[in-house]
Structures are given as structure tokens and as C-alpha cells.
Amino acid sequence: MAIIDYGIGNVASIANMLQSASIPAVVTADPAVIAQASRLIIAGIGAFDAGMERLHDRGLVPILTNAVFEKKIPVLGICLGMQLLMQSSEEGDREGLGWIAGRNVRIGKNPDAEPVKVPHMGWNVIKVRRDSRLLEGLSGDTRFYFAHSYSVACDNPADVVADAAYGGSFPAIVSHEHVCGVQFHPEKSHRYGRQLLRNFASMPF
Template sequence: MIAIVDYDVGNLKNVATALGDVGLSGTITRDKKILDAADAIILPGVGAFSDAMDNLRKFELIDALNDNVKKGKILMGICLGMQLLFDKSYEDGEFSGLSYIPGEIVKFDAPGIKIPHMGWNNLVINRDSPLVKNIGTEDYVYFVHSYYAKPDNFDDVVAYAKYSVKVPAIVQKDNVIGMQFHPEKSSNVGFKLLTNFKEMIS
């Protein structure tokens, strides 16, 4: 069973449906006991970084996430959920994140580019990981975001997309994973990525 964290931020049902498509059972929850019992945890998210962190605190979920990450359980953040994995964000101020992956979240600032970054971009593999088995530069995924991750160590980036800069698309540090794009909206490529995720936890 995969616990999908319910903290009033994100398209939870779409994620649960996508997990079902690859044969995984997703349970939408904010119950610590269910998080502890899960085989892996997914932290989805759409919206503002500060609101998301406030909600995690309000529902007393941060300690539960910390405990499970320390135990070695796989945690995957999607879109805003990935950004929360980093130390801090500069979205409408400066706000602390979960600090599982060293780095910060910054706004696109290259002249002439459209913000938000919205649409399909191909993935460039930066390093090997079971997450990107059978994934290559012909594979496109769907992004919607105005801020992007700047990790302290680019080796934490499994794959990136090019949008004025190298935008970390998939990150991984030990048992913590992030996908900046929406695998649940990325058609066959998203299906392949979630299948790889399933194989990692089985």
C-alpha cells in the first residue's frame, strides 16, 4: 500500500488513479499509523510552497514524514511535493522546507521565457537510477511550475529538462525521490516511471 499524503494541497485522486494503473494501491490519508504502515509515501502538491508547509504543520505530518524517511522508507514528492523536499524556497518570501535534499527553490528569471513553465519537455538523464530504466531523451513529461530546484549537489539530479537552465526533473537522495513534472499526467512515459517506482519498492 502506498500512502498519498492528504494535506489539502494537490490532485490526490489523479495520483491514486495513476498508481492503480500500474497495479499499486494508493490510500489518501493524513493518519500517522497508515503512513507508518505504508510500503512507500507520496507527497503530491499543487500551489504555494509556504501554504503547503503550513498545512503539513497544521496536520502534524512533518514528524511522521521525518520518522519514515529516517527508517529508510521511500518518499516521493511530486511537483510542489518535490520542492518541499529541499531546504528552502524563495516563492513570495523565504520559507523553510523539509531539508531532505540540500538546495533551494528559485524562480525562473531568464529574459523572454514564459512563466509558468507549462507543457511537455523531454528528459535528459544525468545519472543512472532504477527510476529511469527504459527512459531516454525521446521521452516527454508534463510540467506546470514557476519555480525550480537548485540542488547543492547536481549529482542528486537523476534527470533534467532544459528550459533556459537545466531544470531538475527527477531528483533522488538515498530513499527520497522527487519528480517536478506530473507523472500522472505524462501518458505512457508517466506510466513507465511509476512502473519503475513500483519495482523499486517491491
């Protein structure tokens, strides 16, 4: 498994969690390593435009696009990494990767929901919308650790695996064919995050 090193975020924490789950992984930006990986993880924290700029500056966008769509390597976006999978964001002006149809919107803007503080930080439960091997072995008390100010809005509701609620409902897990994303931080979510990463590492696509 290859964790993409593009200069933003918590790649060491992801690597440590994968190691604790006995999942072999390497942090890399090497095109040859990426092309041979069994799985890819794009993690990250921070602003959407900064994330896309780092990917472009390191020449990773065509390399990753080729790996995901020509070689069909499954990919998991985590937090900002999930948001980069979208086409655009209210947060900035750059185009996203566009691997899942949709955009990013600021949380807490739902006029029908109770006002909330932004960012959303802390533990939250999820509500499963549809079956997914990503959630295999996780029970009804499953909760994950979130830290974000924006969330994705998918054009196709079928791409949403699970929701969470904070200032209104938002997608917590998305999946379109072999492109997956989670808004929370599995590396900070103890046994729940460890199980989800194990599922991603082993599930067929």
C-alpha cells in the same frame, strides 16, 4: 503505497494513475498507515509556504520525517512535493523539509537563456545525467508534462538524475538515497509517467 493527504493538490489524479498501473495505494494522513506504508508520495500544486503550512497544521512533518528517516520508507515528491523536499524557497519564508540539500528558485532568470513565459506549462523532454532505476524502461523519446514557476537547485550535483530545459536548464528528477523528487506531473504524462511510478514502486533502496 501511501499518498499523503495534506489538503493541497491532485491526490485523486495520482491515485487514479497508480490504479491504472496496478499499484495498490491509499490517500491518507493517518500516522499508523503512513508508518506501515511501503512507499510514500507527497504531491501538490501551489505555493511553497502554503504547502509547508498545511503539513505543519496537520502535524505531518514529524510523522513523515520519522517514516522517511527512522523507518527508511522511500518517498517521491511530485511538483510542489519535490520543492518541499528542499531547505528553502525564493517563493516564501518558510523552511522546507530539508530532506535534500538545496533551495527553490524562480525559472526563467538565466540572463544567458532565451526569455520564456512563466509558468512553464506543457510537455518537455528530459536529459539524463546519471543512471537511475526510476528511468528503467523509458527510452530516448521520454517526455513529461510540466506545470511550474519554480525549480529546485541542489547543493550536490550528484543528487540530480535528469534535467529539462526552459529558460535555462533545471533539475527534472532528483534522488538522494531513498528520497526522490520529480518536477513534472507523472499522473498527466501518460505511459511515461505510468512507467516511472511503476519503477518507484518496485525499485530497491
